[in-house]
Amino acid sequence: MFMEGIQMVFDKQIETAARADMEKLQLSRLKDCVGRVYKNVPLYKEKFDRAGLKPADIKSLNDIRNIPFTLKDDLRDTYPFGMFAVPQKQIVRVHASSGTTGKPTVVGYTKNDLDMWSSVMARLCCAGGVTPEDTAQVAFGYGLFTGAFGLHYSLEKIGAMVIPASSGNTEKQIMLMKDFGSTVLVSTPSYALYISEVMEKMGIDPKRDLKLKYGLFGAEASTEHMRDQLEKRLNIIATENYGLSEIIGPGVSGECTHKCGMHINEDHFLVEIIDPVSGEVLKDGEQGEVVITAMSKEALPILRYRTKDISYLIPEKCTCGRTLKRMAKITGRSDDMLTIRGVNVFPSQIETVLLSSQEVEPHYEIIVRRENWLDQLEVLVELADASLLDNYSKLESLQNTIRAELKTILSLDAKVTLVQPSTLKRFQGKAQRVTDLREE
Amino acid sequence: MIWNKTYECMDRDKMTSLQSERLVKLVNYSYENVPYYKKKMDDIGIKPSDIKGIEDLNKLPFTVKDDLRDNYPYDAFAVPIGDIVRIHASSGTTGKPTVVGYTRNDIDTWSELMARTFAASGVTKDSIVQIAYGYGLFTGGLGAHYGAEKIGASVIPISGGNTKKQITVLQDFGSHAIACTPSYALFLSEVLEEMGIDPRKDLNLKYGIFGAEPWSHEMRAQIEQKLGIRATDIYGLSEIIGPGVATECEIQDGLHITEDHFVPEIINPETGDVLSEGSEGELVFTTLTKEGIPVIRYRTRDITSLNYKKCECGRTAVRMKKVMGRSDDMLIIRGVNVFPTQIESVLVSITEIEPHYLLVVDRVNNLDTLEIWVEMSDNLFSDEVRRVEQVRAKIKDEVQSLLGLTAKIKLVEPKTIERSTGKAKRVLDKRKI
Numbered sequence: 001m002f003m004e005g006i007q008m009v010f011d012k013q014i015e016t017a018a019r020a021d022m023e024k025l026q027l028s029r030l031k032d033c034v035g036r037v038y039k040n041v042p043l044y045k046e047k048f049d050r051a052g053l054k055p056a057d058i059k060s061l062n063d064i065r066n067i068p069f070t071l072k073d074d075l076r077d078t079y080p081f082g083m084f085a086v087p088q089k090q091i092v093r094v095h096a097s098s099g100t101t102g103k104p105t106v107v108g109y110t111k112n113d114l115d116m117w118s119s120v121m122a123r124l125c126c127a128g129g130v131t132p133e134d135t136a137q138v139a140f141g142y143g144l145f146t147g148a149f150g151l152h153y154s155l156e157k158i159g160a161m162v163i164p165a166s167s168g169n170t171e172k173q174i175m176l177m178k179d180f181g182s183t184v185l186v187s188t189p190s191y192a193l194y195i196s197e198v199m200e201k202m203g204i205d206p207k208r209d210l211k212l213k214y215g216l217f218g219a220e221a222s223t224e225h226m227r228d229q230l231e232k233r234l235n236i237i238a239t240e241n242y243g244l245s246e247i248i249g250p251g252v253s254g255e256c257t258h259k260c261g262m263h264i265n266e267d268h269f270l271v272e273i274i275d276p277v278s279g280e281v282l283k284d285g286e287q288g289e290v291v292i293t294a295m296s297k298e299a300l301p302i303l304r305y306r307t308k309d310i311s312y313l314i315p316e317k318c319t320c321g322r323t324l325k326r327m328a329k330i331t332g333r334s335d336d337m338l339t340i341r342g343v344n345v346f347p348s349q350i351e352t353v354l355l356s357s358q359e360v361e362p363h364y365e366i367i368v369r370r371e372n373w374l375d376q377l378e379v380l381v382e383l384a385d386a387s388l389l390d391n392y393s394k395l396e397s398l399q400n401t402i403r404a405e406l407k408t409i410l411s412l413d414a415k416v417t418l419v420q421p422s423t424l425k426r427f428q429g430k431a432q433r434v435t436d437l438r439e440e
Numbered sequence: 441m442i443w444n445k446t447y448e449c450m451d452r453d454k455m456t457s458l459q460s461e462r463l464v465k466l467v468n469y470s471y472e473n474v475p476y477y478k479k480k481m482d483d484i485g486i487k488p489s490d491i492k493g494i495e496d497l498n499k500l501p502f503t504v505k506d507d508l509r510d511n512y513p514y515d516a517f518a519v520p521i522g523d524i525v526r527i528h529a530s531s532g533t534t535g536k537p538t539v540v541g542y543t544r545n546d547i548d549t550w551s552e553l554m555a556r557t558f559a560a561s562g563v564t565k566d567s568i569v570q571i572a573y574g575y576g577l578f579t580g581g582l583g584a585h586y587g588a589e590k591i592g593a594s595v596i597p598i599s600g601g602n603t604k605k606q607i608t609v610l611q612d613f614g615s616h617a618i619a620c621t622p623s624y625a626l627f628l629s630e631v632l633e634e635m636g637i638d639p640r641k642d643l644n645l646k647y648g649i650f651g652a653e654p655w656s657h658e659m660r661a662q663i664e665q666k667l668g669i670r671a672t673d674i675y676g677l678s679e680i681i682g683p684g685v686a687t688e689c690e691i692q693d694g695l696h697i698t699e700d701h702f703v704p705e706i707i708n709p710e711t712g713d714v715l716s717e718g719s720e721g722e723l724v725f726t727t728l729t730k731e732g733i734p735v736i737r738y739r740t741r742d743i744t745s746l747n748y749k750k751c752e753c754g755r756t757a758v759r760m761k762k763v764m765g766r767s768d769d770m771l772i773i774r775g776v777n778v779f780p781t782q783i784e785s786v787l788v789s790i791t792e793i794e795p796h797y798l799l800v801v802d803r804v805n806n807l808d809t810l811e812i813w814v815e816m817s818d819n820l821f822s823d824e825v826r827r828v829e830q831v832r833a834k835i836k837d838e839v840q841s842l843l844g845l846t847a848k849i850k851l852v853e854p855k856t857i858e859r860s861t862g863k864a865k866r867v868l869d870k871r872k873i
Contacts, residue, residue, distance in 0.1 A: 080612050089566045091594040094613065103612070111592070133522055142575035142582075143599040156525055159544070163527045166576035179513050179536070180527060408604040 010126040010158070011119065014267050015322045022323070025267055027061050029295040034058050034067070037301050040085040043074055044303065064270065064293065065281055070305045072100060075246060080106040086299050096144040097245040098344040101352045102409055104144070107245045108299040114153065116296060117248050120265040121154030121241075124254030127263060127322070128239040129214040130184055132159035137176060139187035139195075140219065140342070141167040145411075146249025147219050147342065151186045154251070160184070167191070170198045178204065181211045188342035189215075189222040189230060189240070194373035196233035206235040216241060218250050219342035221330050227259070240329065246305055247294045253327055261314045261326030268296045271327060272304070273313055276334040284315040289334050290327065308335040336434065340368060340375045343412050347433050350379055350414075353405045359384050359398055363424045370438040377414040379406065382421050389420065443559035443591070444552070447700040448755045452748070455756070459703050460493030462728035467491045467500070470734045473518035476511055477736060494703060497726060498714050503738045505538060508679060513539045516733055524732055529577045530678040537577070540678050541732040547586065549729055553684030553698045554587020560687045560696070560753075561672035562647040563617050565592030570609060572620035573652065574600040574862060579682025580652055584619045587684065593617075600624070601861045603631050610643050619649040622659060622671070623864035626795065629666035640668035649674055651683055653863045654763050656781045658788035659795060660692075673762055679738055680725050686760055691752050694759030701729050704758065705737070706746055709767050720745040722767055723760065741766045743779075771801060771867065773808045776845055780866040783812060786838045792820040792831045796857040803871040810847040812839065815854050 009015050017025075034055045037044040047068045048054065057063065075083060076099055084091065092111050096104035109117065130136065136155045140148035142164060155162050165176055167187070173195060176182065185192060192215055199206065206212055215230055215238040222240060230238040241254030242262050252269050253262035264271050270293040273282045282288045290309045294302045310333060314326040338345045347366055354364055364381040381402070388395055399416045406414045425432075442448050450458070468488040470477040480501040481487070490499060508516055513536075517524065525544050529537035542550065563569055569588040575581030581599055588595045598609055600620070606628060609615065618625065625648055632639060639645055645667055651674035663671045675695050676683035685702055686695035697704050702725045706715045709722040723742045727735045743766065747759045765779030772778070780799055788795045793814050800811040812835070820831060832849045839847045858865070 088568070088594060092589055092592060094568075094594060094596045103608075106613075108594070135521070141599075143597060148575075149597065156547075159525060161521060161524045161527060161541075164576055164582060180539075404604075408602060408608075411602065411605075 118153040121251035127256040136184040137182040150250035220339040263324040551586040555590040557687040570615040583682035617647040622650040622655040689753040696757040
């Protein structure tokens with residue numbers, strides 16, 4: 001049943017389930033989820049009541065289309081724990097990701113949720129080639145973001161040897177790869193390319209000097225061209241995985257080593273593709289916005305969450321033998337969110353920081369560049385008082401203050417450039433504040 | 441709360457038997473699976489069968505940090521790499537880090553021991569715990585994380601740094617407990633004060649779990665007062681397991697060692713002789729149950745003493761005195777042994793200054809000099825010169841009294857001494873010895 005190149009299938013029964021069995025499981029989980037959120041999450045009871053909908057109305061998988069969408073704003077409005085479906089005492093983990101304003105988006109997990117998370121991500125790691133014999137270097141930043149923990153626990157579940165390298169300190173990362181014989185690299189694709197450049201400068205040849213075999217990449221969009229580069233430069237098989245903390249973190253879907261679409265863990269996550277304007281559900285193969293229902297989560301079950309990511313579904317069975325439906329690489333977003341060094345950034349977060357300062361005007365530009373594969377964020381903003389430009393120390397102090405505020409909110413280091421009043425673009429209609437100079 | 445009464449309150453005779461049984465197994469295991477231990481034992485003519493119980497512990501050779509460095513990266517492991525599920529590394533002071541590896545059982549043991557630590561500090565499964573130790577290769581973050589998770593607490597893995605964010609989380613998520621270095625806790629309390637936030641009124645903080653660097657009783661008192669919490673000292677080192685080797689209880693009179701897993705000894709650091717109960721000397725540990733990287737008689741370089749009396753908390757586990765310094769961060773100034781924390785005790789008791797200090801040691805005309813830089817409080821900074829002089833003289837006298845040394849005291853502006861989010865750097869030794 002399994003084609004060449006398939007190392008290990010973590011959960012054979014689910015990953016090769018017949019469509020009818022999968023749909024039966026999905027329906028039972030969907031019904032259970034709808035009942036739970038109606039009972040325990042005030043926001044969902046309200047949404048249902050307003051739509052004249054009751055949990056018992058969900059009788060078939062198609063009935064999901066009657067359920068109102070969930071938006072990022074819903075999580076923002078219930079910050080921090082207002083959407084949890086269980087009492088705080090049952091929460092064993094809290095994570096957070098970027099919110100659209102000053103406060104982060106908060107997610108929580110029960111013990112069962114953590115077990116599920118590590119299992120679904122373990123499936124994807126195995127699909128990407130990992131076995132218990134591997135040594136995996138996790139070069140995502142460990143902390144409130146879900147990336148590092150998602151991979152860490154799943155790799156540990158598989159029984160691989162986990163090196164919790166966290167992010168940064170590139171020369172040390174390379175030393176670890178060399179000395180510890182890492183066979184798997186986990187990071188953003190752009191950081192992996194950056195690492196490959198530093199390796200080249202250091203005279204290290206991955207083929208000759210390292211034992212790398214697989215790369216599990218995520219947290220930002222990437223192209224086929226980048227994958228080719230990664231595979232050639234690091235001598236690995238590079239696969240992409242997808243997730244978002246509102247749903248679970250990494251683990252929603254991921255490529256197998258045949259690299260033709262990302263298998264969705266659809267026994268836990270129902271994926272629909274909608275027209276972002278009308279909200280109508282589209283057919284398999286049609287491109288639109290990804291909407292996900294996390295049916296089995298206990299702490300934060302989510303119905304029809306609008307991710308703003310653009311993709312399409314691939315219904316055919318994959319050559320690897322898995323029957324889990326695939327989704328295509330994310331090609332863009334239907335909102336203005338940026339991903340910078342794997343971190344989600346909303347221009348409105350930046351705006352919130354700028355608006356809170358009296359010394360700058362709300363006229364600003366955001367420029368994103370990629371230099372040597374590392375994303376650089378620059379914020380240009382107009383001073384309220386031009387005379388400040390003559391006072392270097394005051395200027396620098398204001399720059400540093402804004403920079404520190406941005407770092408607190410974004411967890412990113414931005415370059416802040418203060419400019420003369422009235423020098424930045426003005427707009428007639430919607431402001432186009434962002435210039436993304438990155439080509440891929 | 442006592443997490444594991446069976447082991448934490450075990451009858452002393454039973455504990456000794458258990459340790460002996462485990463030690464015999466451990467010695468055989470290490471001899472058979474770790475080449476450098478086989479060599480060490482062969483070199484001194486000891487066979488595993490010579491070890492019948494913990495009374496024979498002192499027949500075994502010591503292990504020092506260099507032994508682990510010399511076996512970098514994996515030669516000190518007792519199992520094949522396939523059985524290792526986790527690697528951690530501590531910063532070596534020079535060159536390569538010291539690498540430690542854990543099997544799945546080791547991770548489970550570690551989580552159990554950290555659960556004991558958190559339980560002793562006041563944390564329960566209903567607590568919200570903010571873990572501000574750095575996560576990554578350092579054992580602090582992940583060690584604390586797995587322990588709090590084992591208890592069933594709500595874990596916020598915030599890692600170190602980004603102080604404004606730490607405070608936002610303390611306020612918005614209502615954390616009951618925070619785990620970080622004591623110097624960072626003190627720093628947090630300052631920022632809270634600056635921001636006009638009163639921990640007692642505006643936060644839910646009740647417990648602090650502090651370790652990874654030595655800190656004085658006086659500093660504890662200050663942290664407890666400023667944050668309105670019970671501050672628990674915890675101890676560990678990655679060569680042994682990471683945090684989870686010892687923890688204070690609510691009595692705060694010594695740290696209970698998890699001795700069903702680690703047997704402590706106190707030795708004379710010069711001669712290697714084992715010292716009697718209550719004597720102060722270098723702490724040595726033997727791991728009894730670790731599979732990945734068993735360690736025999738590891739010289740920690742930490743200075744402390746042991747107390748076998750039963751504690752009022754109900755635990756029978758031996759206590760070690762709060763570690764006030766290491767035999768290697770110990771300074772010798774004009775022949776006098778000086779630990780930075782001794783000076784800290786003096787400084788913390790003086791209200792007109794902040795406990796942010798730097799010891800600058802130099803040698804001028806062949807004589808050691810000690811300069812103590814310490815920050816003035818805002819009040820003192822704006823006070824009369826005469827007042828500042830009085831405080832300077834007071835510090836000088838107290839240091840003289842305590843150490844028998846004359847130090848030059850330099851009072852600096854508030855906020856000029858570098859803060860740390862991790863271990864504080866307290867000493868600048870300019871002598872080229």
